[in-house]
Amino acid sequence: VAFTTTTTIPLQKTGTLVQVANSSGASGVAKQMSTALTAEGFQTAEPTNGTGANLETSKIIYDATDPNALPVANALSVTLAGVTVEQSAAAPPVEAGAFAEGSGVILLLGNDLAGKTIAQIQGASTTGTTAPATSAAVTAVPTTSG
Secondary structure (H helix, E strand, O other), X not given: OHHHHHHXXXXXXXXXXXXXXXXXXXXXXXXHHHHHHHHOOOOEOOOEEEOOOOOOOOEEEEOOOOOOHHHHHHHHHHHOOOOEEEEOOOOOOEOOOOOOOOEEEEEEEOOOOOOOOHHHHHHXXXXXXXXXXXXXXXXXXXXXXX
């Protein structure tokens, strides 16, 4: 019950820039996601490309030296339906090898979210899978108690 209060805390979407790095097999998706995040109230840095292998699953990394980075990273995670947040290694896996000027958060955009809208991302975690499971659970509860 104590956890329900966390949903009422306003998300911190400003204080550090969010840079979207395309770490997927699709092209043009970092710019598309940057535009979508700006519309959601985040301040974004110039999109870039991730380095290394393409990621199947998107990930948010943050700069621990930026006091606003973790709150903004967590707000981004909530906005993107629970993308994993972790502290960045010394050199983030992006073309520049560093956080962009004014940025403490990087979204490494993997194949799972590449090309999707925020609405599709948020809907994917709630409507697609939970509706059948919920109706099954509702049916099962009276059966078990009776």
